[in-house]
Amino acid sequence: MTPIFFREWALIKSLEELCSSKINNSSSCLSFDQSQFCFNFRFHQYDLLLSILAKTKFLDVSGSLEFTKNTTDRVNDSYYTLKNVQPSVNGLNFVSVLNFIDSGNWRAPVTESVIIWPGYSLRAPVDRAILRGVNLLVGIIQATPFTMVRNVTDDNGYTTIQYTGYIPDLIQLLVDQIGFNVTFIVAPSNQSYAQIIQSVNKGTYDIVVGDVTVTASRRKTLDFSSAIFDNSLCLMIRKTSDESADLLAFLRPFSRKLWMLALCTCIYAGILICLIERADNEHLQNRPIISQLILSIWYCFGNIVGYGVEFNATTAAGRFLTVGLYILSLILVASYTANLASDLTIAKTQFVISGIDDIKNGEIPMNRIGIRVGTASEDFFKTEITGGAQNYYPLKTRQQLYDSLLSGVIDVTLSDSGIAEYAVNSIYCNLTIVGNYFDTTAFAIVTPKQWLYAQDLDVGILSLKESGKIDNIRQKWFQAQHCPDSTATTTTTTAIEIKAISGLFLIFAAITFISLLLFLWAKRHNIKNHLSQFISKIEPSTTESHSMKRNSNRYSEHAQNYQTVWSKSIES
Template sequence: MQVNLIDVIVCGKFQINIRKTHASMSHSTADFAIGQHLRILVIEAPPFVIVHNSSAQNPTSGGAKNFEQIRHRSDPLKTKHPGVLIYGFVADFICELERQMHFTYTINVADPSMAYHSLVALLAEDNRQYDIILSNIAATSDRMLKVDFSTPFHEDTFRIITRLNPYSSSLSLFSCFNPFTWDVWAAIFAVMIYSSIIIYVFERHNRDTENNQSKLKAILIGICNGLTSILIMNGELRLTTSSSRLTILGLYALGIILVATYTANLSSFLTLNRGQPFISGIDDIKNGLLPFSRIGIVTNSSISDYYIRNISTKYYALSKVEEIYTRLLDYTIDASICDSSLIEYAVNNYYCDELTVTGVGFVKSSFAVVLPKNWLYKTDLDVHILALRESQKLESIENVWMSHQTCSASLSSSSSNFNQDDNSKSETFSLNVLGGLFLIFLIITAIAFGFHICHCRLTIMSAFHQTIKRIKLSIR
């Protein structure tokens, strides 16, 4: 009985301790930062943070370009800088947290060119000037060694952005030769030389000798006739032998097929390259489809960490996200990797018919509030962020900003699926494909040679006998 009494007493003490602990935690949660003043740092990154500076005469930032369209969708938040307001996902997120947690705040806007790693490092300082950082900052293992992160408020992935028109605006003199490979063009040129020579051989005895043309000039004229025979059926050619006519018929057949094949493949080549990006995803970059020096990466960011660890140490360094778009448009780079939310918003609202997002998302990342190490109110902030997610308020904020687009649906990268298979890409025709055509033409000319030999057999025999006599006389 004594053991049972002790058990009851111990159990009772345990219950009392639980009640005390629970009451203590409830008191801490209820008293979170009521009357506390938070110094919040943000950095411009549409659609998370859209900065509007009313004092700037010519705003050039991406968010300011459609300020008139977004100003009626939510109330802006004032910042510490006079005339500077912020809109976007983060502004609405701060308002929701303020309603539930009853704190006051001051918002500072960081320099847009400030590196993300440097931004995070501000909270690792002992004499820090800010309490939290709220923007599109991903929680990574390296950053967690210096600072803490709240529960994620948004899940994102990396994606690739490139030009809608993959080719440079500089003049290309040889782009029209793309439908055929170089060996096919060499074979076409060889056919013209070959056909002109044999036509000259077939016709030289029947031509009027009053023209007094040299052999070289006659061969050059034959080359011109061969070219016109491949491109068009020239009715002005006056041929006197059946061998020449048979050769020209072979050229006609070869020319019709080559011109039809060239035209169809050129149309396909131009159409496909106008309608799809020239890379289909991250695998194309890993496989070296683009020179690494033509890939733009924002330095000192989670993206640069991933790129250096998994792809290459060579890239074109960019100082901020906004520079991605300008470097793509001036053809300094051909592609870039960035957070999908940022580049999809930019393409859908600012660069509709100029840039496109290609491939599927890769490397999932979580955006969270950056906190100092051992921050007193971290647990309470996490609870309220989860409450916003459970009440679907975070989802409604995401729908307002992430799905917004001013471009037409036909030009939107989000509504266009550019994930093409490898066999859908334009391919040039090689000699392996068209070699049979040239072989058929050689057979036709061989038959023409047979006709020519039969037609001129007496002349050939006479010339042969005269040659034998000359050889015998020279031997004597």
């Protein structure tokens, strides 16, 4: 058989001779009979071309190339030489090590030369091609925490590109293990995963390393290495309240200080009612002081919570104080009811779904489900959920996925479990994973079909797994948790503080002060009489005190005089 190139060259030489002949000077040498169908086209100089082609003869790399009229095969045997690329002082030498003649087998040349195998070895490899020393163009896909790319400027002002994450660490382990050379190429962010991995067949990359899922459809055109990351699909949604039952949840609308202030206000108002009404209200008369006080506090409590009490205020001051209680009740009860309803509504809110079965059963509209285009999750969704229909909400990038979920454009999205766990634990604390994982798969390195170094790469990956190094880098990048634990009591309180309604209590304090003034004004005559009686009691006691003092002075003087007279009589 003749190589295609030399067949084409023979045809070209024949056409050249045909077109240069004198017979065809008057017309085109490349004229055809036109037809509607391309296979019915007929070359006018067909017979002459075959005659010239049979006489064509030239020398190619496989020997003399010549044909005859009776056969389409070349007359002479083909001749090939196998050369070995060997290093030398002056560069590379191409040394002939085997010859081949068409009718025979490969034979050593007269001057026999040894074959230098990769690694400068004289021993032929018995198992596989090795990657050591091979330069690879490695395509990487930016996806936190698998691959993160950033520019780093040193003290001298030089900027370099730094690659961090699970994939760069894995590649470095493989480089240390196998010994190949790496040139990183970051895949364009506007390309889908399907487009990126097909670039391997186009020669853009030698291999692609990233969060690429192994699927049956992809294996038709590409090969994959051993698994580098165990993966599953999961559902990611916005986080809602998942706190355990709280027996005192009904107290949450008000802060603890506000509850204490409300209680003290009720007791304070009860004391005032007892003071104002105890003398004039028949329900409080003829009762012990403790009973009067308790009944007065009950009266204030009933008016604050809006529950009817057994008696009404009879004095102007008591009624005015009751108005203050009504105002206090109006604001406190309304605020409590509104805040409690809000808290209960939030607490009652559950996840919109519990797992993949809810999506299959149509619990969520398809246009509220976000799917990244060109990913394995899209293949799964089309195959298992929609039957090939593309009625979901399409997403082009992972950032668009997060933004759409957080802003409420979509309610749920499918994501790879590794990336989803990292996102909800370290970046997006108000997102969460719901339900069980499904569609267990694996990430692997994308390689061309029947890649020469596939076995060597697989052996290196398996060696890293057995040594536990892959588990170590997985723990390094995926076990970190920067978001607070959802089970911890770190939720933001919505309780109403004193500051929010401090004006209400100031108004009530003013009302109680006015009520107290009204009470004092109504009792002014009694107060005046009591003051008069009190003063009158004080005056007699003062007069009596002065009289006793005068008598005491007189007695002292008389005794002193008697003592003087007695002393003189004794002296005489």
